[in-house]
Amino acid sequence: MTVSTAIARLNAADPDFARHLDHLLSWESVSDEAVNQRVLDIIKAVRERGDAALVEFTQRFDGVEASCIDDLILGRERLELALTRITDEQRAALEKAADRVRMYHERQKQDSWQYTEADGTVLGQKVTPLDRAGLYVPGGKASYPSSVLMNAIPAKVAGVTEVVMVVPTPRGEVNELVLAAACIAGVDRVFTVGGAQAVAALAYGTESVPQVDKIVGPGNIYVATAKRHVFGQVGIDMIAGPSEILVVCDGQTDPDWIAMDLFSQAEHDEDAQAILVSPDADFLDRVAASISKLLPTMERAEIIEKSVNGRGALIQVRDMQQAIEVANRIAPEHLELSVADPQAWLPYIRHAGAIFMGRHTSEALGDYCAGPNHVLPTSGTARFSSPLGVYDFQKRSSIIYCSEQGASELGRTASVLARGESLTAHARSAEYRILSQEKGN
Template identity: 65%
Template sequence: MKKLDTQSPDFQAELKTLLAFETAQNREIDRIVADICADVQKRGDAALIEYTNRFDGTSAQTIDDLILTQDDLQSAFERLPENIQTALKTAARRVESYHEHQKMESWTYEDEDGTLLGQQITPLDRVGIYVPGGKAAYPSSVIMNAMPAHVAGVKEIIMVVPTPKGERNDIVLAAAFVAGVTKVFTVGGAQAGAALAYGTESVPQVDKITGPGNAFVAAAKRRVFGVVGIDMVAGPSEILVIADGTTPADWVAMDLFSQAEHDEIAQAILIGTSQAYLDEVQTAMNRLIETMPRRAIIEASLGNRGAMILAKDLDEACEIANYISPEHLELSVENPQEWAKKIRHAGAIFMGRYTSESLGDYCAGPNHVLPTSRTARFSSPLGTYDFQKRSSLIQVSEQGAQKLGKTASVLAHGESLTAHARAAEFRLKD
């Protein structure tokens, strides 16, 4: 891992270089995705079957070969060992409970003239969730995307998940059963995003698409945004740990590994206030790496984008964290709730030495779909609110129309919009 020191005159430049990640769209991927999206929009199910067979190595003859029902999901759940069933239900229950607290409620109030104003909250009708199904299976992604939609009151939750070589993962399908998914299509890639966005003869058009995916999925989400809503276009996974030296070095080392093992371009950063402690963590990492099945990925990630930063104190560490705006921030310090007050930008804040980031990934309750690549400066975790809409309510009283009508008339004439002005003036008594 790179070693940085805040007292170095080159620190800011080194930090900027460390955080730099090429987010520019790949023109060749965009071209391929544009063609796929247009074809699915034009040919519907036929194109979806063709691309699924080509890219996933399946042999579907009809769209029915790519559809799973509630009975299929329940059967997958029942095939699992009891401990896995219990873990899925526990995680889903905790995620549901947390997201219940996020529900927005409608409200109204009246002006002194009797005019009613307010906001009406309604759920989206139908959403699509994308669940990766390539190198690894992610039942946690099913729960984190479906459960907030369920809590929001979304009536239809359509899941798409690729099944390479036709292999279906029972734990992913069981998670869909537990989380209340309505129907599953075993398709992935850009073609799945296009089918959800435009609809086909069999895949219903959704109002919003959420969930992670590869570069082709991300490009498809960018392309169809506007036709449907999307959650975000996420970058590589990130973790930033601020440690004051009171947490066992092995714990911190493994927390850094937990994100590095995702991908060779994932980012893991440790900020400490003691060089001796940073060295202790490095020693622990050198020892523990020998036990990691995904060692090659972890080493590539830490070598490419990992770093240890020596800060003069925790105040400075928090300011650096605000600049980095990480997806996951661990405050592995004494009095973490006090230090959390200094954090302005982070997707999720994990407070205290017993709060490993991995608990948030699976079962703590808050969502693990989080802003990456410094976008936590202006965006938030996926939540119940992402599956609800706000409509303004306006009911002007006769008395209110007299006052508001005159104001609107003046402003409308100022914009040379005569019909706007007349519409308000017609309701004036004089």
């Protein structure tokens, strides 16, 4: 196999740098009309025919011999069996990762709160977990037990009563690591269905698949399109784009380390994006040489090659300050600050899904076992979005209790504003509660 790299080189000093950067970053998850219509047809069929449609689509798309929905349900005992089928080393790694993820997310839990004003009025917020969450897990070759941990554990920490997992098993291929992860993470029910049909089942419910309140987890274009269509019927986590990494380096890290960090995201798929920003031109040359040297040694060399050549870049900047400016402009999913004193630059980072601090902190640690969630905003959405967390599985309800005196006082203010909006019923509703002595003032 012959692989070669021709990774783009950009310089922030060039007058057309902004245009080139915009072109490099451009990516749209656009479903063509055929995909969109197919998804709509699948959703309609599942809503109308429930379990029967799920069985039919699973037979057709996944090549699974299933005669009824019972053939597509895995009980808790099957998940526990998976724990015995993986190696002791794999089980220990899953359990350690799960413990770290759980410990981190425990700190995100929000509690209800209230305060009482002088007149007895009580205001506050009630925090309540979702009743049921749905977790989509890719199947077949794209099997990620780490994704099970990252999605299910925050839901359980939040107090979600039931976590329902859907995972396709193409041609009957069952990934024992995924099922073991589901067992460790506390997943309650598993259905071996996938695609748009699984999303539709979670959103609307069938005779066997319970309707959920929110759907989380990654998937292909059909899954992403289905999530778009059912949003509003249920909540969703996000519509994720390709994985991406941005490394900001002062030129002092081993170039082989940096090259491999770039590969760690490029190997996901051809559309993944890996970018290095540095003020040291010689260092960029050394990393380019490392990329060429190490690429032939990679199992997924062809995917990495297409990703690096198609969407990757080595960007030279004036200094570290400009490197941070470029990082904020890109708003990456993963940001590595591979510098001598990352803490000094942290206050200047405004937009990033996750920030990996220092030369020894590879992004891969965050994918598996560091503790923070690896479900992160992509495609620049870190400008306004956050990592998946416990808060995504909790709702907040406002609490308002007015004493007689408080209702009277607030009623006067509400009356003025409501009449200013010509909403007379609003005004009179508030005015009924104004105490008589205040009405006369």
